[in-house]
Each structure stands twice: as structure tokens, then as C-alpha cells.
Amino acid sequence: MRRLMGYHSSERGKRMSDKFEDVAQRIRTYWTEVFPVERGLRSTGIIEIPDGDVSYFEDFLKSRNLSYIMITAGALNQERKKRGQDPLRDYYAENLFYIGDEMRKVKTLIECDYNNDFFCVGMMLGYPDCCVASILQRGTESVDIQKLKGKFIMISHIPCSENCQRSAEYDQRLQNDKAAFLKEKAAEAGAG
Ligand SMILES: [Zn+2]
Numbered sequence: 001m002r003r004l005m006g007y008h009s010s011e012r013g014k015r016m017s018d019k020f021e022d023v024a025q026r027i028r029t030y031w032t033e034v035f036p037v038e039r040g041l042r043s044t045g046i047i048e049i050p051d052g053d054v055s056y057f058e059d060f061l062k063s064r065n066l067s068y069i070m071i072t073a074g075a076l077n078q079e080r081k082k083r084g085q086d087p088l089r090d091y092y093a094e095n096l097f098y099i100g101d102e103m104r105k106v107k108t109l110i111e112c113d114y115n116n117d118f119f120c121v122g123m124m125l126g127y128p129d130c131c132v133a134s135i136l137q138r139g140t141e142s143v144d145i146q147k148l149k150g151k152f153i154m155i156s157h158i159p160c161s162e163n164c165q166r167s168a169e170y171d172q173r174l175q176n177d178k179a180a181f182l183k184e185k186a187a188e189a190g191a192g
Pocket residue numbers: 128129130131132159160161164165166167
């Protein structure tokens with residue numbers, strides 16, 4: 001399932017810290033889906049990666065000791081159909097990375113996603129119970145997602161309300177962690 005791609009020779013001489021300096025620019029959902037798993041704020045994440053970034057992202061995950069399994073959207077939907085579930089078509093990239101701090105969580109997350117079990121997916125992704133429950137009750141079609149997400153900067157889930165307390169707490173924590181991380185980085189760069 002994984003593509004075999006060689007390293008570019010120009011990358012060989014670079015230090016590890018340099019190699020992934022641009023991760024937040026290259027991986028568009030880095031701050032909301034990868035960083036929280038790195039920092040232990042969430043156990044798992046799902047990240048869509050275009051073909052050109054697959055090998056880069058795999059190297060990044062290995063360097064961070066994160067567990068992952070890559071599945072193409074096509075293979076995911078094929079398995080869903082086999083299980084009598086509807087395929088989902090709203091992917092922007094063909095490669096889905098299921099990542100986590102432990103492989104058994106990654107595998108559980110994938111099982112949930114094969115079965116279109118959104119309760120399980122939401123819980124595995126660490127979304128607040130109130131928000132997961134509200135999606136299951138009202139679906140997503142009649143919901144103004146932009147408006148609900150309005151106040152929050154770093155959440156990837158659809159909050160149960162604009163004033164969801166648990167989403168606000170998570171959002172704030174993640175913002176603080178990001179600010180602390182960037183400050184550390186800047187200090188390192190200054191010292192180096
Ligand atoms: Zn909520």
C-alpha cells in the first residue's frame with residue numbers, strides 16, 4: 001500500500017531539525033491534526049496528504065516516533081462498500097494517514113472509519129462528547145459549520161455550539177501550546 005520513493009540526495013546532508021522546519025507549511029492540517037498528537041493533547045489524527053508529500057510526511061512521522069497507517073481514499077471506500085457502508089467522497093487528497101501515539105489506537109480508528117461509525121471516530125479523535133453527540137443527533141447538512149466554528153481557531157471538529165465550553169478549553173490549550181512551541185523554536189534559532 002505504501003509507495004516506495006527514494007530520498008533526494010540534497011536532503012541527505014541536512015540536520016533532522018532543518019529537514020522538517022517547513023512541516024506546518026507543507027502539511028496544511030499540521031497545527032490542527034498532527035501537532036495535538038505530538039503534544040499529547042489528542043491520541044489520534046487523520047490527515048489527507050497529496051501524492052507529492054507522502055514520502056516527506058512518512059519521514060516526518062518516523063522522526064517523531066508516531067504510529068501510522070496510510071490508506072488511499074479509494075481503498076477506504078472499497079472496504080466501506082464491502083461492509084455495506086456508504087462511500088464518502090469529500091476528500092481533497094487521495095492518501096489518508098491515520099496517525100497516533102499507539103498503533104492499536106490507529107488500528108481501532110481505521111476500523112471505526114471503515115464502518116462509518118462516527119461516534120467511534122469522534123471519540124478516538126478526542127473530540128468533546130457533547131460535540132460528537134450533537135453531530136449524531138442533527139447530522140451536518142442543516143448546520144452552519146463556519147458560524148459554529150467562528151470563535152475557535154484550532155479545532156478540527158464541528159462544535160455543538162458557538163459557545164461550547166469544552167471546545168473553547170481545547171482550543172485555548174492548543175493555542176497556548178503552539179505559542180510556546182514557536183517561542184522555543186525562535187529561541188533555538190537565536191541561540192544557534
Ligand atoms: Zn461541545
